[in-house]
Amino acid sequence: MLEQSYYDKADEIIGQHGTAQRFLIPIIQDIQSEYRYLPPELLSYVAGCLGINEAKAYSVATFYENFSFEAKGKYVIRVCDGTACHVRKSTAIINQIYAETGLSKDKHTTDDMLFTLETVSCLGACGLAPVLTVNDVVHPAMTPEKVHELFEELKGAENQ
Amino acid sequence: MRLENREALEERRREAKETMKRPSHRILVCAGTGCLAGGSAEIYDRFLELAAKEEGVEVEFGEEIAHLSTPHGADANSFRTGVKRSGCHGFCEMGPLVRIEPSNYLYVKVKAEDCEEIFEETIKNDRPVERLLYEADGVKYDTQEKIPFYEKQTRLVLKNCGHIDAENIDEYIAVGGYTALEKALFDMTPEEVVNEISESDLRGRGGGGFRTGYKWQQVARQKSEEKYVVCNGDEGDPGAFMDRSVMEGDPHKMLEGMMLAGYAVGASEGYIYVRAEYPLAINRLKTAIAQATKAGLLGEHILGTDFSFQIHINRGAGAFVCGEGSALTASIEGERGMPRTKPPRTVEQGLFAKPTVLNNVETYANVPMILNEGAAWYRSIGTEGSPGTKAFALTGSVKHTGLIEVPMGTTLRKIVYDIGGGVKNDVPFKAVQIGGPSGGCLVTSNLEVKLDFDSLKKLNAMIGSGGLVVMDENTCMVEVARFFMNFTQNESCGKCVPCREGTKRMLDILEDIVAGKGTMESLKTLEELGEAITNTALCGLGKSAALPVLSTLRNFREEYIEHVVEKRCKTGTCQALQQYKILPEKCKGCSKCARNCPVNAIDGKVKEPFIINQKACIKCGTCLDNCPFGAIVKES
Numbered sequence: 016m017l018e019q020s021y022y023d024k025a026d027e028i029i030g031q032h033g034t035a036q037r038f039l040i041p042i043i044q045d046i047q048s049e050y051r052y053l054p055p056e057l058l059s060y061v062a063g064c065l066g067i068n069e070a071k072a073y074s075v076a077t078f079y080e081n082f083s084f085e086a087k088g089k090y091v092i093r094v095c096d097g098t099a100c101h102v103r104k105s106t107a108i109i110n111q112i113y114a115e116t117g118l119s120k121d122k123h124t125t126d127d128m129l130f131t132l133e134t135v136s137c138l139g140a141c142g143l144a145p146v147l148t149v150n151d152v153v154h155p156a157m158t159p160e161k162v163h164e165l166f167e168e169l170k171g172a173e174n175q
Numbered sequence: 176m177r178l179e180n181r182e183a184l185e186e187r188r189r190e191a192k193e194t195m196k197r198p199s200h201r202i203l204v205c206a207g208t209g210c211l212a213g214g215s216a217e218i219y220d221r222f223l224e225l226a227a228k229e230e231g232v233e234v235e236f237g238e239e240i241a242h243l244s245t246p247h248g249a250d251a252n253s254f255r256t257g258v259k260r261s262g263c264h265g266f267c268e269m270g271p272l273v274r275i276e277p278s279n280y281l282y283v284k285v286k287a288e289d290c291e292e293i294f295e296e297t298i299k300n301d302r303p304v305e306r307l308l309y310e311a312d313g314v315k316y317d318t319q320e321k322i323p324f325y326e327k328q329t330r331l332v333l334k335n336c337g338h339i340d341a342e343n344i345d346e347y348i349a350v351g352g353y354t355a356l357e358k359a360l361f362d363m364t365p366e367e368v369v370n371e372i373s374e375s376d377l378r379g380r381g382g383g384g385f386r387t388g389y390k391w392q393q394v395a396r397q398k399s400e401e402k403y404v405v406c407n408g409d410e411g412d413p414g415a416f417m418d419r420s421v422m423e424g425d426p427h428k429m430l431e432g433m434m435l436a437g438y439a440v441g442a443s444e445g446y447i448y449v450r451a452e453y454p455l456a457i458n459r460l461k462t463a464i465a466q467a468t469k470a471g472l473l474g475e476h477i478l479g480t481d482f483s484f485q486i487h488i489n490r491g492a493g494a495f496v497c498g499e500g501s502a503l504t505a506s507i508e509g510e511r512g513m514p515r516t517k518p519p520r521t522v523e524q525g526l527f528a529k530p531t532v533l534n535n536v537e538t539y540a541n542v543p544m545i546l547n548e549g550a551a552w553y554r555s556i557g558t559e560g561s562p563g564t565k566a567f568a569l570t571g572s573v574k575h576t577g578l579i580e581v582p583m584g585t586t587l588r589k590i591v592y593d594i595g596g597g598v599k600n601d602v603p604f605k606a607v608q609i610g611g612p613s614g615g616c617l618v619t620s621n622l623e624v625k626l627d628f629d630s631l632k633k634l635n636a637m638i639g640s641g642g643l644v645v646m647d648e649n650t651c652m653v654e655v656a657r658f659f660m661n662f663t664q665n666e667s668c669g670k671c672v673p674c675r676e677g678t679k680r681m682l683d684i685l686e687d688i689v690a691g692k693g694t695m696e697s698l699k700t701l702e703e704l705g706e707a708i709t710n711t712a713l714c715g716l717g718k719s720a721a722l723p724v725l726s727t728l729r730n731f732r733e734e735y736i737e738h739v740v741e742k743r744c745k746t747g748t749c750q751a752l753q754q755y756k757i758l759p760e761k762c763k764g765c766s767k768c769a770r771n772c773p774v775n776a777i778d779g780k781v782k783e784p785f786i787i788n789q790k791a792c793i794k795c796g797t798c799l800d801n802c803p804f805g806a807i808v809k810e811s
Binding site: 035036039041044074075078079080081082096097099103135137139140141152153154 | 208209211212213266267268270410411412413414415416419450451452453454489490491492493494495506507508509510511512513568570571572576577578608611642644646650655658659662665666668
């Protein structure tokens with residue numbers, strides 16, 4: 016069971032949108048941006064408030080890639096592996112991040128909840144390929160060396 | 176202030192023009208996603224400080240709007256400055272870009288520490304800062320208009336991008352914005368608007384090239400109280416960002432296009448579906464909608480007429496298939512974004528099962544100028560079957576990447592060589608991948624092909640949303656095909672069997688090929704599967720999923736054969752097909768490689784050349800990294 020504050024927050028977000036089914040996606044998007052993930056309990060709760068059954072809400076939430084039932088790290092790193100970035104060697108960027116964080120294809124978040132790594136198909140910044148974002152801030156024209164510097168900086172900021 | 180009638184809008188336009196004219200200098204700092212990443216927010220702040228301090232120079236200041244992406248959003252209101260945050264100039268690789276008006280000097284790769292010099296030289300003394308000008312082949316270009324990248328383009332849809340403040344409705348009004356809406360509401364009937372669009376022969380810019388006028392006509396004909404106008408801003412094709420730039424750089428143009436569609440077909444509500452990956456575009460659109468609503472250009476009784484129109488924004492949630500019409504409307508309704516069988520078509524039963532006009536961002540952005548300049552003018556641009564211009568995102572191995580706009584029918588050679596400046600690092604040109612994961616590739620022999628809907632169809636390629644990814648001799652086409660198949664396979668919604676199962680099988684085969692396990696039989700199976708999926712899949716995503724594979728198989732068959740027969744990838748891209756070798760003449764026999772090899776694949780006697788057992792080698796590259804004498808090489 017989640018703390019009451021979570022349900023209050025959900026009520027507040029539902030209040031901003033409304034209780035029609037078409038608001039399901041915007042509501043759970045807002046919940047996810049609040050907590051950096053979608054607590055399953057809140058999905059059930061929202062389904063109840065909107066008068067749709069849990070199975071339906073679950074089917075919608077699992078269909079879209081952006082929703083995560085698992086908590087994400089403090090820094091969400093999204094590496095673009097779109098065509099332009101791929102052609103300009105984004106694979107080397109991803110491998111460097113694996114090396115920096117100990118993450119892998121099957122492990123997306125570090126145990127200390129600091130870093131989450133996701134790959135996305137295109138960030139629409141193809142002119143700057145290869146790119147990655149850290150919590151939505153774009154880092155252009157990356158190289159494995161620049162990835163290393165970036166992590167030194169992020170880890171340094173944490174240690175202070 | 177709410178505009179109650181036509182005269183009020185015209186008055187506001189007069190005032191806006193005055194305000195725009197008054198400052199002696201305007202500094203436009205590109206605030207597109209690309210330049211922001213390069214630090215343009217900092218540059219913007221620096222110019223604000225400089226402009227605030229300077230009294231000797233006559234710089235007139237316009238009101239700024241607080242904006243999320245500048246750290247000093249709240250403070251920005253207190254400044255009165257001629258510094259503007261413009262939308263994307265398109266020359267993303269050269270960013271951050273700064274343009275100074277009226278001299279039109281364009282500075283590239285500007286850093287915050289350059290601001291002082293720019294201010295001193297250009298603003299005060301009207302001289303260019305030579306070292307920040309764009310330079311190519313020994314020639315310096317002082318103004319934006321002279322740079323080949325821009326000079327060879329025809330910018331109509333992107334005309335305002337980079338030239339006006341994307342967050343100030345008055346700048347859009349001053350350059351003639353909302354005149355088309357005004358003209359339609361007061362001088363034209365809805366039928367006349369539909370007819371004008373039909374006559375212009377505008378075709379949908381989202382990929383299919385469906386005739387927009389015909390679509391509108393069909394929706395207008397439906398007898399329904401409720402109708403909807405939907406804008407597809409779910410630009411999911413990897414390698415495409417035209418729509419992002421329009422939404423970020425000139426959001427009002429697109430809104431005006433949607434309003435005109437609403438008026439033409441009798442709809443009073445519009446929805447914009449934007450990818451979640453485009454946060455800046457979402458913010459700019461929200462600002463634009465709020466400003467238009469405040470000005471009475473959106474809402475009830477627009478400009479005092481009987482026409483009412485509202486626009487909502489829906490954020491995508493990360494599903495490529497939502498770019499398909501019926502999946503997109505399902506997603507707005509709060510359902511899983513899966514396509515459905517047609518008929519009924521979207522024009523009959525679209526969003527909330529009501530008649531719906533569904534066009535993409537660029538299509539709507541074409542509409543205002545067609546009404547302003549007339550259908551005949553529009554048809555004079557481009558080719559007979561595909562009038563107008565098309566924006567492309569030019570990326571990959573090309574010297575100048577960025578956003579370009581050219582008349583339909585421009586040759587591929589002109590785009591890659593004249594505008595793009597040729598292949599990066601002067602490596603030979605190999606192919607252009609057009610239309611993203613649903614498109615095909617164009618090769619050297621296609622360089623003279625005119626890019627328009629019909630000529631590309633003949634080549635089994637399509638314009639798609641307009642991504643052009645240039646590939647050079649170092650790109651492995653088999654790997655590219657695998658890459659696209661991996662993408663579509665991931666994005667397949669799973670509703671129909673051909674796409675769900677077929678793309679999975681095709682991906683398996685392609686993965687085998689790049690891993691050196693393919694046979695000639697694999698190529699035949701790929702072709703069979705590809706054809707079957709193309710003929711039987713439910714929606715556009717599935718129907719086009721096999722195209723990149725079929726197209727590369729047709730154009731680069733010898734490369735596939737090299738992979739499956741010789742087990743060789745000459746570009747060195749496919750890891751598994753590479754061999755590590757020890758050069759006996761360089762090897763000193765130190766045994767370091769053998770000691771570091773994780774699978775004990777290296778043998779030899781100390782002080783004699785070592786040998787790699789190719790069967791046991793897992794191609795990890797550890798030996799190469801560790802050899803102190805550079806005696807190990809990678810061969811493909």
